[in-house]
Amino acid sequence: MSNLHDLLTLETSPIDESYVEKLTALLKSGIPATYTIEQVAAHEAGKDDVEDTGSNTTPLHVLIRSLPDELSREENLVVLKLMDVLFEYGAGWNFLDYENKSPGDLLFERGMKNGNALYERVVDAGVSAELLLRKLNDDIEFLDEEDLEDPEDTEETEEPSEDPEASTESLESAGDTAEHQDTYLKADLEYTANALITKDNKDGVMMDWESDIMRLARDSMFKNATSDSVVLNIGFGMGIIDRFIQERQPAQHYICEAHPDVLKHMRDEGWFEKPNVVVLEGRWQDTLSTLLDDGSVFFDAIYYDTFSEHYSDMLDLYDTIVGLIKPEGLFSFFNGLGADRQVCYDVYKKVVEMDVANYGMKCNFTTIPLPRDPNWEDVRRSYFACDRYYHPEIRFA
Ligand SMILES: C[S@@+](CC[C@H](N)C(=O)[O-])C[C@H]1O[C@@H](n2cnc3c(N)ncnc32)[C@H](O)[C@@H]1O
Incomplete structure (x- = not known):
């Protein structure tokens, strides 16, 4: 010593x-x-x-x-x-x-x-x-x-x-689907009984233990809903939140999805035929900027839950969504930021509050307890290690 x-x-x-x-x-x-x-x-x-x-x-x-x-x-x-x-x-x-x-x-x-x-x-x-x-x-x-x-x-x-x-x-992660979006978008995916995973390295893209969180997010999206609500979900995954959104029968339900296997699954499940659904095929970075340029649609609520993206992508997303959301609209996202350690999760909670404040928005977090051990059986590594979930609701202040 x-x-x-x-x-x-x-x-x-x-x-x-x-x-x-x-x-x-x-x-x-x-x-x-x-x-x-x-x-x-x-x-x-x-x-x-x-x-x-x-x-x-x-x-x-x-x-x-x-x-x-x-x-x-x-x-x-x-x-x-x-x-x-x-x-x-x-x-x-x-x-x-x-x-x-x-x-x-x-x-x-x-x-x-x-x-x-x-x-x-x-x-x-x-x-x-x-x-x-x-x-x-x-x-x-x-x-x-x-x-x-x-x-x-x-x-x-x-x-x-x-x-x-x-x-x-980095040698190991050269083919890391969770870290590199290019790699992820080329990887084969597999739907299992309770998850969507990458076929080769078993990264958990989405898991059904998140269903309660998705329901909570849907409820936030429709808090101020009218019969002509227009909403956007970024990232289809298992379609859990999209099914919850459909229960509320919005006038228009946009879904943005980038992965070809997920898009195929959506086609097989008939999402492209639903009368109130508009599927934006491709990365949100491309499809949303087209919407933004058109200026033809503004959303009552936007939800964001992708995979293999980083907080830097969210910083870019803030720039986009402020131009797509109605003044009284809501933005929310699956909050796994830093969630492999409680202290990191708490750091990111504050970082998000500060970042959205730069856009004149305020983030309210609701804390909900989580089961100690979600079922990580099919996946290579867990992506959530905290006993609570900070659900964000972001609105213009
Ligand atoms: C965690 S899942 C979404 C789960 C969804 N919330 C649910 O309830 O099932 C993430 C999804 O985002 C998609 N995705 C990843 N990056 C994307 C991007 N840049 N643009 C659009 N979709 C993306 C993935 O292919 C995947 O289907």
Whole structure:
């Protein structure tokens, strides 16, 4: 252990301002706030290079793991200050430790969850980091396991493939249907009893455990419905939400779908013949801009749920839908943003609120509990690991 890690084990009590002074002095002396226990061990063993164990137990992890069960109000404020200082000196909010846990995961597990000042501090650090990253990269990546950081790679965010771990990852993912839309659109799909999956690598495109979420989304879309409602669903998948939408008999029900196998399935199921259905064949990036240019249709509600797209696509989508939605219209989407970790899910909840506010829109989230373990049997990897769902309803403010 280094002096920095030692200090953050919080051995001496009470936890008072002297901790803040000592921490600031250590960081000022040049010890990086991202100095990991693994690096300390390597240096102690006389190694120049830290073996890439994939684990990065940072001072922030040590601090959070060392928190006593009970903290007085004053101590809580001191811990917040310690976190502020660590973040100020470049601590990462999303590094993974020897148990594959980020600082936010550790707080959450210890019951310091949403609304707790320490947890919210990590979430805010995540939001700032994401916005900064977007400015630096002029782009934003969907936050997932690949994006959880390695302190050694903080300079390499623009070139994730230079991360030794990511380079094997990128070889594996060259044919990754969940990551690359081109690959996905060429992949064969298969409808199983409860899911739509990619045939070869069994990526779950859509699963029927989402049915309640789809019903909730449909209800939002028709909250202010009139008999001549015109709605748009982007991404047909299993057609779950489209069947729910049909129950409300909208005047016009547009469906935008890009994958040839899904379009074939829609043809087989008679969707092209339904009198109130208009199928937009192709990627929304192409078909919606044509609608926008025509200026002939405006929607009461738009729902978005695609596959193999990233948050950067959603940022582009915002530009499009603001021109297609009626002033009192609603926009909603399947919210799996960062949902493989609760803290990432919370970061993205805030990022979405901030992004839509730039368009004069307000996002209200309704939280619904989810079954702990949806059935992931047929699919290669789960894409939702949280016990709750944040359902977004976005309207012009
Ligand atoms: C998760 S599924 C949608 C599930 C749907 N909400 C349901 O209730 O069954 C995603 C769908 O979006 C389609 N898709 C993916 N990218 C698209 C794009 N850029 N434009 C249009 N559709 C797309 C996929 O082919 C797939 O059918």
